[in-house]
Amino acid sequence: MIEYLILLEVFLFMFLLAFMPGYFEHRKPKDPGPLHIDPERLIDPRLDAIRLRATVERLKKEEGWVPVPSTEAPKWLEGKTVHEKALNENKAQIKVFRVEGDAAVPAGTEIGSALIVLGDLTSGEECTFSQWISVEGKCQIGRANKLTAASSVGDLTIGAASHVSGFVDSKSNLQIREGCFVGGNVGSDQKISVEGTCDIRALSSRTINVISQSRS
Amino acid sequence: MSLLVDIAILVIVAIIFAYTLRHYRFYWDRAFAKQEDGSESFAGAYLPSVSIVCPMKNEERVASRLLDCLVRMDYPKDNGRYEVIAIDDNSTDSTSEIVDRYATQYTFIKAVHRSNSKILSKPAALNAGLTFAHKEIVLFFDADYMPPRDCVKRLVAPFADPLVAGVMGRVVPVNAPDTILTRILDLERTGGYQVDQQARHRLGLIPQFGGTVGGFRRTFLASQNGFDAYHLAEDTDMTYKAYLSGRKICYVNTAECYEEVVSQPRPRGVQVRRWGIGHNLCMFDHAFKTIGSRFLPFWRKFDGTMLLGVYFMPFIQMAGWILGIYSYLFQPPFYRDLLIALFLTLSYNVVGNLALFTEVGASCCMDRRNRSIWLLPLMLPITLYYVLIGTRAFIDSLILHLTVRKRERRKAEEAHEKHPGGETK
Numbered sequence: 001m002i003e004y005l006i007l008l009e010v011f012l013f014m015f016l017l018a019f020m021p022g023y024f025e026h027r028k029p030k031d032p033g034p035l036h037i038d039p040e041r042l043i044d045p046r047l048d049a050i051r052l053r054a055t056v057e058r059l060k061k062e063e064g065w066v067p068v069p070s071t072e073a074p075k076w077l078e079g080k081t082v083h084e085k086a087l088n089e090n091k092a093q094i095k096v097f098r099v100e101g102d103a104a105v106p107a108g109t110e111i112g113s114a115l116i117v118l119g120d121l122t123s124g125e126e127c128t129f130s131q132w133i134s135v136e137g138k139c140q141i142g143r144a145n146k147l148t149a150a151s152s153v154g155d156l157t158i159g160a161a162s163h164v165s166g167f168v169d170s171k172s173n174l175q176i177r178e179g180c181f182v183g184g185n186v187g188s189d190q191k192i193s194v195e196g197t198c199d200i201r202a203l204s205s206r207t208i209n210v211i212s213q214s215r216s
Numbered sequence: 217m218s219l220l221v222d223i224a225i226l227v228i229v230a231i232i233f234a235y236t237l238r239h240y241r242f243y244w245d246r247a248f249a250k251q252e253d254g255s256e257s258f259a260g261a262y263l264p265s266v267s268i269v270c271p272m273k274n275e276e277r278v279a280s281r282l283l284d285c286l287v288r289m290d291y292p293k294d295n296g297r298y299e300v301i302a303i304d305d306n307s308t309d310s311t312s313e314i315v316d317r318y319a320t321q322y323t324f325i326k327a328v329h330r331s332n333s334k335i336l337s338k339p340a341a342l343n344a345g346l347t348f349a350h351k352e353i354v355l356f357f358d359a360d361y362m363p364p365r366d367c368v369k370r371l372v373a374p375f376a377d378p379l380v381a382g383v384m385g386r387v388v389p390v391n392a393p394d395t396i397l398t399r400i401l402d403l404e405r406t407g408g409y410q411v412d413q414q415a416r417h418r419l420g421l422i423p424q425f426g427g428t429v430g431g432f433r434r435t436f437l438a439s440q441n442g443f444d445a446y447h448l449a450e451d452t453d454m455t456y457k458a459y460l461s462g463r464k465i466c467y468v469n470t471a472e473c474y475e476e477v478v479s480q481p482r483p484r485g486v487q488v489r490r491w492g493i494g495h496n497l498c499m500f501d502h503a504f505k506t507i508g509s510r511f512l513p514f515w516r517k518f519d520g521t522m523l524l525g526v527y528f529m530p531f532i533q534m535a536g537w538i539l540g541i542y543s544y545l546f547q548p549p550f551y552r553d554l555l556i557a558l559f560l561t562l563s564y565n566v567v568g569n570l571a572l573f574t575e576v577g578a579s580c581c582m583d584r585r586n587r588s589i590w591l592l593p594l595m596l597p598i599t600l601y602y603v604l605i606g607t608r609a610f611i612d613s614l615i616l617h618l619t620v621r622k623r624e625r626r627k628a629e630e631a632h633e634k635h636p637g638g639e640t641k
Binding site: 018019021022024025026029030031032033034035037038039040041042043044045185201202 | 259260261285290362364365366369370388389390391392393396399402406472473474583585587588590591592593594
């Protein structure tokens with residue numbers, strides 16, 4: 001009989017033990033709950049660009065940038081000061097190139113890394129950028145380029161017949177040439193000009209200028 | 217008798233096992249699958265005209281708070297694209313004056329007063345509001361809700377898909393820290409929305425419209441002649457009507473909204489019993505239609521049937537316990553089955569019992585509220601309380617279905633036979 005009583009006590013002790021954390025949490029709550037919802041929260045169509053700029057700013061301040069020797073750097077970056085760094089994005093690791101000064105990408109180049117250009121960027125025809133690009137100066141994308149997403153502080157131009165799967169965003173003027181496709185939002189702090197017939201998901205700017213006839 | 221009891225126990229175990237697997241499937245999807253949602257990218261870009269219907273019955277304490285939130289809502293209010301229909305539903309306090317004051321102050325707010333109404337129910341109040349709602353989309357907010365400024369933009373985005381009939385946002389209890397019950401209800405809500413609804417939405421199953429922080433396309437509501445004014449679960453009823461007519465409901469996890477939950481066990485019991493009765497009546501109405509639907513693929517039928525049976529489960533659990541005790545006390549022991557029974561019992565204790573708690577725990581982690589997991593074991597007494605209430609609700613709904621509703625249906629059929637072309641009520 002005594003064995004059964006001991007067993008019952010052990011069982012009760014184990015049973016009550018399971019409730020102890022809950023009891024402590026109830027007595028002295030450390031959970032910040034409820035889930036915080038900002039009542040002033042708004043939807044910003046340029047949120048992706050804002051996030052990218054924040055990531056770039058954070059990356060620029062971070063340590064761990066490794067200089068790329070001129071022998072290992074892509075040909076189009078010869079003579080430039082280039083650093084690289086790995087970045088975890090969407091559960092995958094991508095490589096980011098940081099180019100000091102201006103950069104010019106020759107026609108037909110394929111770039112698999114994300115790109116931070118601290119000067120101006122120009123690209124020739126039919127270039128492919130598999131990851132996002134962020135430009136501190138002006139950005140001139142050539143004809144029939146393929147991009148993932150582009151952000152610039154200076155003026156940004158997307159060449160005719162280019163294909164951008166994500167967003168395009170500029171803090172200055174932004175120009176989209178004829179026959180472009182942009183799968184994300186096109187946003188500018190100043191003015192957006194769209195030439196001819198383009199396929200764009202959304203435009204976001206104070207001034208949007210749609211030119212029905214291409215000037216070229 | 218002995219064989220019957222054995223078969224009944226096996227059936228109950230099979231049903232409980234199916235629900236266990238369902239919980240784990242949801243958890244797995246939410247925790248490990250890529251959570252992409254095309255419709256959310258339309259938030260802020262797709263802006264149809266919208267009517268917001270707010271039923272309020274003796275809500276003087278919270279009415280102006282909700283109306284302030286709706287006034288400050290970030291949605292284009294020009295060209296009559298946005299309207300708020302505030303319904304004073306037979307209030308005896310100052311709700312009526314509050315509603316009138318806002319309607320005078322803002323052109324996009326309409327005040328609707330219901331007084332001496334024959335049917336005193338929320339769906340009846342919603343139907344009264346619907347007669348004044350003329351926009352493409354109709355959203356519903358209860359008086360104790362506090363939608364943030366982006367809520368409407370997020371909720372209307374899925375309607376860009378013409379197949380979407382309705383939408384549901386996420387509800388978060390604002391008074392979670394008040395009592396131990398509100399804290400546990402907060403956990404329930406977190407698991408129910410963050411994992412359950414989101415997984416059902418992502419897996420293409422049946423996310424449920426919850427009656428508030430959500431809404432429907434007006435044309436769909438019109439096609440159904442509004443809500444069933446006598447139904448206790450008009451939200452579930454409308455969800456199934458949408459799916460059975462070939463449309464769908466979308467859940468928007470980012471359209472979060474604060475609500476106030478009940479803080480005492482007794483009102484919570486009344487609430488669960490009411491929902492239980494309503495939900496079970498939906499099960500009686502829609503279970504066979506769901507299984508036989510030509511619009512629904514197999515897994516949607518399967519999940520839809522299980523969702524309908526959610527408030528039937530407490531009865532099943534109770535029956536399982538009673539049969540188990542009976543079997544233990546009165547049936548001869550079969551030692552050859554002992555190992556199997558032991559294996560099943562241990563497996564269920566380790567894996568089965570944890571299914572629901574895994575779901576809630578995972579959702580707490582997703583919300584970055586790991587500490588709240590400490591409260592998880594306290595859900596056990598509440599779950600037992602729900603089993604008792606749910607069992608009673610099932611018996612009530614069965615009696616209601618077999619007596620009052622059967623009589624009503626017979627009357628309706630007789631009326632239809634007399635006047636085949638006329639409408640029946």
